[in-house]
Amino acid sequence: MTRIFIPRDSAALACGADEVAEALAAQARARGLALEIVRNGSRGMFWLEPLVEVETPAGRIGYGPVAPEDVAGLIAAGFPAAPAHPLALGPVAEIAFLKRQTRFTFARCGLTDPLSLADYRAHGGYRGLARALSLGAAETVEEVVRSGLRGRGGAGFPTGVKWKTVREARGARKYVVCNADEGDSGTFADRMIMEGDPFALIEGMTIAAFATGAAKGYIYVRSEYPDAIAAMNAAIGLARGAGLLGPDVMAGGFAFDLEVRKGAGSYVCGEETAMLESLEGKRGMVRAKPPLPAHKGLFGQPSVINNLVSFASVPFILAEGAKAYADVGFGRSRGTMPIQLAGNIRHGGLYEIAFGVSLGELIDEVGGGTASGRPVRAVQAGGPLGAYFPRALFDTPYDYEAFAARDGLIGHGGLVVFDDTVDMARQARFAMEFCALESCGKCTPCRIGSVRGMEVMDRLIAGENRSANLALLRDLCNTMKWGSLCAMGGFTPYPVMSALTHFPEDFGPHSLPAAAE
């Protein structure tokens, strides 16, 4: 019996993975081939999806991208051993995109059957929790502190410090909340874990609960991820059945259980306090801080709120030790980051690498430039509220501080590439439009400012009263940046101002960089 891997990841499904699996199963039945089809997660090489892998003694051999109509030809060419077929990719591990990565967090993703606990354990799963139990709660927190792990949702706050705060906070109950409301354009790391390695998240959250004294966890998943929700629910059920969740986790003497909550369909629900409101059944409105959620979070109780990737990084840190994680990285950005390459890019997908790689290397070498084949003009880093980087800044190392120094942000690790046909004034307008569309409406700079921003941009695009409108735009961005309640309104000026700063020529035919300044 030969094991065949065809991803169940949404990206692969969107490319026809289910149809490929069906076609292959039908062919196997018809021809009496002994094939076992495993629906794995994605390796994150989306240009190769559906990527069909064959398990061989020499490792996994890949074929892709496979369309359903390719299946008959593959079989005819000798599949599962068809090295001469045009779709044959050879050993998957040798594909450069994959080979260059440092896969800590995504080590299992695409390799294992996501809903097989045995597979998970066989690939190092639950070693992290076991070590945490042996270390004790306080030392577990210290281990996370030492790893240098920072919040992967965007703010980059040290995860261990946050856990320590919750651990020391007093409350009738404590909660662990996973933010999987992955709303940034061009990001998919959270989804890939949930669909490809859900136990990693469960283990990470369980370690957090053990470390901070929480007994209940919630995973807030955006409603646009039905497959992820299904996978998480199935995995939680399996973990509960195996005593890995429930009243006595891993017979370690502590209780923890998890619940998946479907998001309310708003970008701002990914803002941690709005997410708490939404989890509590209220409208997704941002709460003012303080109080910090670590002191008064979900239902007013001390709560650990982390991005999914932060939690999913924890099992590795505990299993391999903080040092193994902290040994890689750059400056104060330790460990690895699953960078998501999207937009107009040739090799789109997920690329986990230690901090420090340059932006240019990521776009040009890893991503292979644009899909359209035209020159790269701009990259938006860190989601819809992130700055646009021109080629001139491609030397920027991928690192929280280095990006911040150039008025950019790493955010959740998304990079969206644009070629030279992009109109940056329209992109600036889009930033305001996005803010207007997604604003919760609580604070004034965001609620009214975003609409006025669109109007000012429209006037600029129409060439009306350029210098006055540019001055107004700058004032507005200043008001939004400093005045907004949360990052939604506070970061909307970043794409706007970066577009204006780096691409002034797009802001009107008569503009000169000097005049724009």
Next chain:
Amino acid sequence: MTLIHETDFGTPPAGSAAMVRLTIDGASVSVPEATSILRAAMEAGVQIPKLCATDSLNAFGSCRVCLVEIEGRGGLPASCTTPVAPGIVVHTQTERLSAVRRGVMELYASDHPRDWFSDPKQGANELFQVAASVGLREVRYGSDGCTHGAAAKDESNPYFAFDPARCIVCSRYVRACEETQGTYALTIAGRGFDSRVSAGMEEGFLASECVSCGACVQACPTSALIEKSVIAQGMPEHSVVTTCAYCGVGCAFKAEMRGEQVVRMVPWKDGKANHGHSCIKGRFAWGYANHRDRILNPMVRAKITDPWREVSWAEAIAHTAAEFRRIQGKYGRGSVGGITSSRCTNEETFLVQKLVRAAFGNNNVDTCARVCHSPTGYGLKNTFGTSAGTQDFDSVDQADVMLVIGANPTDAHPVFASRMKRRLRAGAKLIVIDPRRIDLVRTPHVEAQYHLPIRPGTNVAVLDAIAHVIVTEGLVDEAFVRERCEGEAFRRWAEFVAEARNSPEAIGPVCGVDPGLIRAAARLYAAGPNSAIYYGLGVTEHSQGSTSVIALANLAMATGNIGREGVGVNPLRGQNNVQGSCDMGSFPHELSGYRHISDGATRALFEAAWKVPLDAEPGLRIPNMFDAAVDGSFMGLYIQGEDIVQSDPDTHHVTAGLAAMECVVVQDLFLNETAQFAHVFLPGSSFLEKDGTFTNAERRIQLVRRVMAPKNGYEDWEVTQMLAGALGYPMHYTHAREIMDEIARLTPTFAGVSFARLEELGSVQWPCNEQAPEGTPVMHMGGFVRGKGRFLITEYVPTDEKVGPRFPLLLTTGRILTQYNVGAQTRRTDNSLWHDEDLLEIHPQDAEDRGIREGDWVKLASRAGATSLRAKVTERVAPGVVYTTFHHPETQANVITTDYSDWATNCPEYKVTAVQVSPTNGPTEWQEHYSELGRATRRIAPASAAE
């Protein structure tokens, strides 16, 4: 005079004892821990601009104009949501802050009507004030942008209008509805720029669950939500603080005026009873004072079938005096009497009873409290030693368990109900004992742990069963009982309640409640640790009303829930001055301060002061007056501010009594129902037109201040004084304060009270004397007023009013939010939009048995009488129970109620009447006849040429 401007500190006080020192704009400031930077600055006199923050609501942080800079911290934190920290250095004015604030205000202005001169609030619009303070000079966004200028106004509510174009979505009104009022009728619909205030599910204010408490209107910083009276009359220019004349909560209001015209009534933040909150009645339903029905000239007539004849004050007074002297001459000194009003001031009430005792020369004085809370006086006096509630309202903030019995606070005491709900939302537990599923049983974010829907008339039984559980399950606070109560009386009581016949299992079937529920409620009440009892007329207006009050006092003593904050036995008083009218000696057997008329020393004190001998024998109670009238021995009655025909039970008995009298004098604002039987009508003055004091349910004495001259020419006490003079007993008061001085001289519990003292303290709770110069918020601390607390046996005796084949249902009556008592005031306001007729609540099962559908006319009959009204089919009442209100004279619910009354005080048994309900086509014959009588007896003859 100017408008009173209360300082808005932006956020509520922190209430912490620990102090934190910080620096604000170079000045060192010390404030309680957890105080917001905004409040700390305001307290230090540093104004930080703000829009969404107001000190009645928790900080929200949405407007972004109160930003500050803190040295060493990044960003510009909002000062409202950022608490102080030791040693921080705060700057409230920097260039960066100015730029952002101006930027925010420019955004606000870009979506706001710019015709400031047409703004109803004018300069009081906080948006304009802040815009000016941050130096906004221009709006550069142009006028063709997206705005809310075209959004439709919501003018559905009769009292206030909502103009979304002027709304800045600060959520203050939404938060006020939630935090202050607790109704949760308002929300923000839409998101982002589309965010807008929505009443209910965008159904408009009138159709929504909004209770028109006015908290939102008050909270609105702009003129998006504004009183229609302000739109019509313009902004007020001066204000006077006074006390509401509706229920016993006693809300303090600023009467905001233009000249002698009231523009609006705004709850006063420093009011100790209401802390700046209000309900629809006090806030909006004051227009009756100017209603065209108001009678401003005295009138007399020989017979009640004659039309009224307008006369001068001199003639009316002389005529009345002559008639009373004639009657006394013919039928004896005891043939006349007076009724004081719980609607009038302490001073007026005191004066009426003085008139009766000193000028009439008998003790035939009684008060409407007879028909509401007289059992409270009896019950609490005999157990604790004082005829009054034990706590202040603020005490509820310390309560862990509330036992609400026979009260419907959300309708009858709405402002206090909001306080209760706030405390319940914060985690206090609730037990409701009531035949009806009142709103408090389940309302947004509040749900009673236990609701005991007892059969009407079984209060004593259920309270005995609760006591049984407390005694037999060892839940008695033995240390408290040993130290503070009479041991022998306790032992007898404990033995009594422990008897098996008082067990929940035995009592459950009697009152129709699951015994397990009674046990659970008893355990919760006993568990406390702070358990407070709140009750209303559902306890007192029974044949065993006094027994029930005693039973409640027993429970409080047995569990040690008395004598400190957060506990106690608290009557919720129905009318504004029920407490006061009782305090002032309105009952026939008591002089002011609850001293018996038969007590020689007390009488001697009054005789010396009043320079007349006083009769040692108690006079007639109200129902006895009617009996005596029918017997021919009681012929003259002076009724100040009470409508006994509509409010007293067994209307036929009342009207028969009045019809038998030879001179009935009614002093009132309107030709009320009782005036139909009157021979003299003396126009009354409204609470806006007089000086005096009211005493609320928590014994709080508050000033009523005259904001306009009496339209009828005299304050009510002046009329009483004129009548006394005409009777040959001249009085010489020149101001109500002099009456209070006399009260203080003659009444030990009021010894420290004077208008000057009230001006100084704002209000004071009696006892106020040398021992308690600042008054007494919580009574019986350290010891009971009577010494040791006394347990009294409370044997349950079923009322004689029993259901049977002819009258198989039990009727109970009550009040609704928008109307007040007999409705004389509220029916003359737009409140009738919500409740323009009395409805009969009937359970679907009982309705179906009788073929009654929602809205059908039904005949409601008891052995006393019958009336007709329309049915409301609802599960709020249990099967076998029907319920109605008594606000409308067309219905006259009291035609149905019987003459049964409390054994101790004659308080009528309004709450239990056996009735039958049947379909009908319309009003009964009696109603038609009565309505005809009303028209005939209200005729006023045209003024003769001579006048």
